[in-house]
Amino acid sequence: MNILDKKKNSTSFNYYKITTGLYIILTMYSLLVSIYLSIPLLLYGIITNKQGTPLFIALFFSILGYSFTPPFEFDLYRHYESYEYYLQYNEFLYPIKDFYLSFLFLIGKNLSLKKEFLYFISILIYYTSILTVVLKLKKNVPLTGTYFFIIFVLFILNNTVVEITGLRFTTALGFISLFIYYNYIESRKKTSYFFLFLSVLSHFSVIILPIVIILLRLLYKLFNSRLNAIIMIFTSVIAGLYFVEPIVAFAVIGVEKLFNIYIGAETYTSGLWGADRVTLHGFSQTGIMFENIKLGISILIPVIISITFILNKDYGKNELTKLFVACSIIFFIFIPFDTVYLRYQYLLIVTALIIFATKNYKFKYLDGQFIGISMIFLKISMQITVGLLSTYVFYIRGLKFDFINTNLVAVLFNIM
Known part of the structure; x- marks a missing residue:
């Protein structure tokens, strides 16, 4: 067998194809x-x-x-x-x-x-x-x-x-x-x-995912309804922004006590990485404004992507899109604790990318695929920009x- 398999009539990158064995060795x-x-x-x-x-x-x-x-x-x-x-x-x-x-x-x-x-x-x-x-x-x-x-x-x-x-x-x-x-x-x-x-x-925090999956199965009729799903999205956002902070804090600490396992709940509720993180870390007015913009975009993106999935004709048949919508709804209640909330955004982005890779979301007058990918690109670009102004610089210096x-x-x- 030749080490290089020559592909005829091709001007592409694969004109010469390295065998798998040689690729692994090299x-x-x-x-x-x-x-x-x-x-x-x-x-x-x-x-x-x-x-x-x-x-x-x-x-x-x-x-x-x-x-x-x-x-x-x-x-x-x-x-x-x-x-x-x-x-x-x-x-x-x-x-x-x-x-x-x-x-x-x-x-x-x-x-x-x-x-x-x-x-x-x-x-x-x-x-x-x-x-x-x-x-x-x-x-x-x-x-x-x-x-x-x-x-x-x-x-x-x-x-x-x-x-x-x-x-x-x-x-x-x-x-x-x-x-x-x-x-x-x-x-x-x-x-x-x-x-x-x-x-x-x-990481114990991802116990939220099997909980969402169980809720999705128990309340599948509720999540199957497009109207109900949209109402739950906006209700959850409003609740997360204005109403549920003490309830969620109490519940998270309660989980720690119930399972008798240390998860550092106070750190992410009332501590340095909790609801008052920006104040406790002494952010400037510019820093506070930037953090609010970052949080706002991180709320807007899953809302837009969720609605894109809900409006698709196959929404009720696609379990993964329903999981994304259900996760978004549950995650919104953690908005006051932005460290936890922003961490869960990584999970949503992975899920959305897998969905966009496997299904086309183009409507008659709207390209949902383009909008969704653009939203994710915006989120990641903002994340990298923040990193280049802080932790990424420290990282490069440490290499x-x-x-x-x-x-x-x-x-x-x-x-x-």
Whole structure:
């Protein structure tokens, strides 16, 4: 068999097609030498949907992120501090909120791994998960050309290596992406619920998703009605903005006590990341205005996308669009606690991107597809803009751009 399969009468990128075996060998070799050498091969793997590409891209970002030294402001700083304390005293410095971190701490201690492996593994899980979804969509839908490129970029930018420094929620989001794909696109129920279970173990806040699914099944007639769905959307937004803050705060703290598990509820209700976050952090008037604009856009986007789905003639038959609408309605009650609310937006964007990748939402006088994708692009652009003014700058400063040591061999050697 020839290593290069020549495709006749073609002027496309695939004129010479590298076999899967050779692609895997070359990409692994480049990652072992320097991740920067792997970039052309990774791009080729994305375009041609080569086997192993999700893992290779995840390794690329994991190796890049390994060199990051987090400043005090990052959650990763506290995770590293907690891990080193655990190695020394065999107990947790801070209460552990989820099983994911405690499991990593246990593995790391037993294998004598350095603290950087926490971030390395979390990046690996997240990018492998979302890229598996994207490339499966490309193969099975199929997504082609410019539209695939747009969906791919939005998936990548929805949650970056900077956000992954929190470790827990982004890991949960990766598993949720797999749950949504396998459950609603391939109908592989057992596989999908396994990933849903892993997501809840990774970050307790995503317990909201199975709760929404149960509510959707119990109240399916209510959600099947277009009029009822639209009324619930606007009612939930108004309630979230003006009425439910004390009720939701009481309920969230009640859940913590009921399950007898520490989830840090007060931090996200009345604490530094709660309803008075902007005041407690001492934002300037400009900062407060910008935060309000960001929150307003994050409310408007799911409202518009939800209505786009509801107006489609197949709304009642599509379980995934109903899940998006139901999640939006439930998530709106968390608007007063914008840290929690904005975190849930990542889940909505993943869901919306999968929906837009699998179904056309063009109406007679309106292109719902274009509007929805544009809304998501606006949300992600705003997110990146904010990041470039704050955390992204700290992240870039914390990276070590070293051509020689930025490879898989050096990383594994240092971790061990």
